[in-house]
Amino acid sequence: MWYECDSRFIAAHDQPAGLIDLALSRGIDSHRLLRGCGLFYEDIASGQALISPQQYLQLIANAQRLLGDDDLSFLYGQRLLPGHYGEASLALQRSADLLQALEHLCASHALLSPLLRPSLLLDEQNLYLYWLDSCGAGPQRRFLLEACQTSVLALSRQLSGQRLPWRLQFAHAEPAHVEQYWVHLGEEVRFSSQLTLMSLPRQYLHQPCPGASPTAQQVSAQRCRQHLEQLGWRDSFLDCLYDHLQEHIRQPLNLERVAATFGMSPASFKRKLQKHGSHFQEQLDRVRKHRALYLYQIMGYTNEEVAQHLCFNDTTNLRRSFKRWTGLAPSGLGRGFG
Known part of the structure; x- marks a missing residue:
């Protein structure tokens, strides 16, 4: 299984507490800092509170808004x-x-x-x-x-x-x-x-x-x-989806087939992605972009080899998609990520 954006498993006195202490040291009131997060400072100080990624992200947003420090x-x-x-x-x-x-x-x-x-x-x-x-x-x-x-x-x-x-x-x-x-x-x-x-x-x-x-x-x-x-998990839902797409990137992939692999209907799978602020094509494009960059910049593949690897019918479609993902033609890339 996996964790999701609303899974409460993050110990509030671990990573979140570091940000809370940083804000408190700069004179921010704890009630303002935790507004909308669904918890109070006393909950965190007890050492028992578990929060979700959504709550953690709300805490970060509050700290950014209240502190505004570069x-x-x-x-x-x-x-x-x-x-x-x-x-x-x-x-x-x-x-x-x-x-x-x-x-x-x-x-x-x-x-x-x-x-x-x-x-x-x-x-x-x-x-x-x-x-x-x-x-x-x-x-x-x-x-x-x-x-x-x-x-x-x-x-x-x-x-x-x-x-x-x-x-x-x-x-x-x-x-x-x-x-x-x-x-x-x-x-x-x-x-x-x-x-x-x-x-x-x-x-x-x-x-x-x-x-x-x-x-x-x-x-x-x-x-x-x-x-x-x-x-009961090591990775998030989006992590598991990324890994699945990576593993099967050389095969034809669509929403229906991937949803079935995850034990969901296409509609349920769409809703799960929407809950995480994403959609299937965005996730598939992310994996294809990463794999294409690796093949071009690390492995030195040609357009033809990358197109075949990523299941594109021809290099024209690959170049068009690559330009959409990166803003560049493959010829504009250098060797190596660094």
């Missing part, structure tokens, strides 16, 4: 990882190297990053970490992307004891407050990219972490897996 997402991101989230955070802190920590982050994202799912990709030179919208973040997606990229930079610095040469890129255009990106993320930042992701040369992935504890990490990671088994 650096809010970056300051929040610095608090996110490894965090103080029990065994999930301990497994990060005890990792043998950065790759193990990132693999744990991806495997336990429902506990560590429930709104955006981190995904890893390796080629011969680099590791790429990109983010998938798990619950329909809408207007809060950019805030989350900024916070999540910041959180991985902070985590990698803590684990390695040094600032690693990450390169970051964002799909949105360069903002007016670009200096905040330079201050918090460094100057290796690009905008108006096809994907929001971060990349790092592979030689940094296996450098031993000074605070590593292999046995303790193994125990904490196992307890995280048990926690996820008790919840």
Whole structure:
């Protein structure tokens, strides 16, 4: 199964509390901050409150509106990882190297990053970490992307004891407050990219972490897996749909066939997607775009090979669709995501 945008499973005293404390430290009244979220500060302080992704997103929207700071997402991101989230955070802190920590982050994202799912990709030179919208973040997606990229930079610095040469890129255009990106993320930042992701040369992935504890990490990671088994899910509905489309992208795909695979009628499947602020064609296009970029930029495929891989009748239809997805012709792409 999966979690959805209204599933209450996020411990309010974990990631949400970091944002609440940040807002309270700047003089924001807790009642105003939590308005529309369906909970009170006393609920969070009790350590028992569980909230849904929708409530979490409302909290972010309130904080943005009340604080209006250009650096809010970056300051929040610095608090996110490894965090103080029990065994999930301990497994990060005890990792043998950065790759193990990132693999744990991806495997336990429902506990560590429930709104955006981190995904890893390796080629011969680099590791790429990109983010998938798990619950329909809408207007809060950019805030989350900024916070999540910041959180991985902070985590990698803590684990390695040094600032690693990450390169970051964002799909949105360069903002007016670009200096905040330079201050918090460094100057290796690009905008108006096809994907929001971060990349790092592979030689940094296996450098031993000074605070590593292999046995303790193994125990904490196992307890995280048990926690996820008790919840009954590892991924969101949109995550599961993305994975299914990825797995079957070389086959003809339509709403009816995919809905049947998920055990729903087409009408129910449409409503489920609408609840998450999306529709089937948007989800299918997202997967096709990601796969096409990978085939062109990492694998070096030709138009004919990509068209065949993605079940397009001819290269003309592929180029037309690719232009719609990216705003570019395939010939306008360079090699490599970074």
